[in-house]
Amino acid sequence: MQNRIFSFPPIIDENSKILILGSIPGVKSLEKQQYYAHPQNKFWKIIFELFHEDFTGDYTERITILKKNHIALWDVIDSCERKGSLDSEIKNEEANHIEELLEQYPNIQAIFCNGGKSYKNLQKLLGKNFRIPFYLLPSSSPLHTVSFEKKLEEWKRIVEFLK
Template sequence: MRVQSFPPIIDERARVLVLGSMPGTASLEKHQYYGHPRNYFWPVLYGLFDEKPDVEYDRRIAFAQSHRFALWDVIATCERVGSLDVNIKEEQPNDIPGLIARYPGIRCLAFNGSKAHDTFLKVFGGDRALASIDRLKLPSTSPVPTPRMRSAADRLEVWRAVLPYMV
């Protein structure tokens, strides 16, 4: 099935652009970034500031933006059955260079997982316009445990690397 990502959530305050691969099925159904209730993204983002996530999605977005985060995906559209990145095929990228040109305050690209990072490098790795922006390959906030990342707390410690970009 062909799936499509959401428009970016960004404003002039943004300093860190969090890039996922493609929203999962639950997120697409809810029309929300990181909409699966077990995804660790919102607990990690709020945890960076020692807070608990708001229940309402609009408040979560406002929180992210007030802390200078922008959200988008590397992939604009792809073929995928289910939610797993391993099932992504025939992906078409979003115009990340164009977004960065419109929002020059972005200082860091924070990749939410390997698929986002690897797809970005495959498509945009040689783009000179993006060369001056720092990149952080962070562990996925997917609830699927890995040998090193078992919980939100594990991910939170690594995600703290974004904090210096917030000033």
């Protein structure tokens, strides 16, 4: 089987109010050691649009913008075996300790899942009636072929939640 891959540490601080969860980083992200590093992934474009920020490719600035807007970022899966970047290829997965993270950071008010895999896994981990609401958003992956405008419209729920 494939070598085991591992997710990154969470990007979070005591001011975070929203947690966005992906499944586990893809090949390009693992190579660069950055969340959502694939140039066709719309995650960063969506975030910059949501918060009316000037787009940058600088990863440190991207993280600063997340934190400035009270957004935390992590993955549902801690490690797994996977060929390529497809969620459908994930095998022998181990979950991240989401509940422990939420206990450490009590200001998190809602969780938004970037795509179906993270949402389904989170439901299994926390149960459907968890104390913090969680929502499914369309995946920012280029493999999810919904238009950018449609994705952005759905992702606007994050901004509504922060008001």
